[in-house]
Amino acid sequence: MGEEGEDPQRLKKIAAAAYDYDNDPRWADYWSNILIPPQMASNSDVVDHYKRKFYQRFIDPSLVVEAISSSSSSQGSRRSAPSSASSTTTSEHVGSRSSGTTAQTSGSSTTNPSSMGIDRQTLLFSINAWVLVVAVLAIFPLIPKNLSSRAYQLTFMGTTLSSLISVYSLYGKPRAWNMQALQAYFQSVIVTEDFMNFIFGLTFLTAPAYFRSALIPVLCHTIVHLAKFLRRNFTRSTLYRRYLEEPCVSVESNISTLGILSSQAEIALGFLILVSLFSRQRNVLLLFMYWQQLKLMYHAPATGGYHRSVWAKIGQTILPLVHCYAPFLNGLLSAAQRWWFR
Structure with a gap:
């Protein structure tokens, strides 16, 4: 039951992510009227959040947009505190070597997706x-x-x-x-x-x-x-x-x-x-x-x-010409419109 209830919202979120915002002039006006700090404006998660809000407002009002959670930043700060404390207790040589290896691994992990x-x-x-x-x-x-x-x-x-x-x-x-x-x-x-x-x-x-x-x-x-x-x-x-x-x-x-x-x-x-x-x-x-x-x-x-x-x-x-000169096509056009909007 829970999965069936979530499927429509998941499809709506996928449709919102696939929407071409760059070609919609309303998005530029909407984004220019949002007042947020520059460091947040460059965050892709924040941009995606406001894109979903734009999609909810102008395209599909039934889309449920969740609030931006700050758990990731708090978790990042909590993770950095133990690592800094442990680094001060180790020797300088081991600390420099570990920092070099972590920098190397983090650099490789960040460059691989971009290169792909x-x-x-x-x-x-x-x-x-x-x-x-x-x-x-x-x-x-x-x-x-x-x-x-x-x-x-x-x-x-x-x-x-x-x-x-x-x-x-x-x-x-x-x-x-x-x-x-x-x-x-x-x-x-x-x-x-x-x-x-x-x-x-x-x-x-x-x-x-x-x-x-x-x-x-x-x-x-x-x-x-x-x-x-x-x-x-x-x-x-x-x-x-x-x-x-x-x-x-x-x-x-x-x-x-x-x-x-x-x-x-x-x-x-x-x-x-x-x-x-x-x-x-x-x-x-x-x-x-x-x-x-x-x-x-x-x-x-x-x-x-x-x-x-x-x-x-x-x-x-076309429609005024059909109504004026070929009214016998009105039934065919009505059937075509019903199929088109079905």
């Missing part, structure tokens, strides 16, 4: 750089058809691989391989942007027809990832400052624009697949899978804001 993180990020950067190159080859109109088709497949292969690596590095693997554990795992992962990119890449990698417009969301996501990586790791490079700093700054300042462009391309692609049912390239399974993915993108916190804004504009344009 850098290796993972570097791997993702390399794959995304490769995806950018082959995506440009696939979308450029003057490239020979055979090379363009091969680049198209390699683009979605790289997108699928990088998204899968990102999902695994952030969420690991399921705790067990039974149905209950797999269901809990996928419920926590399915709302993340990386998992949706994985499904997107896998869908068009295995699709029998080529849709060049599907490369636009891939390019948007790849450019944003590359710009963020370069800004974090190459700010001291002369080559970066001379040639890449302005494009990277421009990309980071227009992340919302790229998100809207990606959402528009994804929604337009859904209608293109729908229209393709009247051609020789019809694929009912692809239509069903992709519109299920569009529905997920609409409701997921990471992409829902962009998709809802695009769908709102489409509704403001």
Whole structure:
């Protein structure tokens, strides 16, 4: 009974952690109005706490946010007192040797996770750089058809691989391989942007027809990832400052624009697949899978804001025309809306 009661809150906390706060302008205003000491503002636990409070206020009021506990700091002070007392009773030689060994072990323990993180990020950067190159080859109109088709497949292969690596590095693997554990795992992962990119890449990698417009969301996501990586790791490079700093700054300042462009391309692609049912390239399974993915993108916190804004504009344009010139479609639209919001 206790685990069943905690599962919804655990999933809500995972969704709150996966929410894209950087692309939500309300988060910047919310964080700027919080008055806390600078040493607390640099603490990741404190930032995560206020992110959960922001998520509770603006996204999901049912999320339970616990207060920040000071037990860790008190435990740290209690641990330091006995160690300092014991160090004064030992000899100077032993104390210096023990302090050297502890410093060495602590240094090694702190550098290993960071080096692993850098290796993972570097791997993702390399794959995304490769995806950018082959995506440009696939979308450029003057490239020979055979090379363009091969680049198209390699683009979605790289997108699928990088998204899968990102999902695994952030969420690991399921705790067990039974149905209950797999269901809990996928419920926590399915709302993340990386998992949706994985499904997107896998869908068009295995699709029998080529849709060049599907490369636009891939390019948007790849450019944003590359710009963020370069800004974090190459700010001291002369080559970066001379040639890449302005494009990277421009990309980071227009992340919302790229998100809207990606959402528009994804929604337009859904209608293109729908229209393709009247051609020789019809694929009912692809239509069903992709519109299920569009529905997920609409409701997921990471992409829902962009998709809802695009769908709102489409509704403001299309619905009056349907009511005026094609009222017989009202029943079909009502059924589609019931399925969409279910």
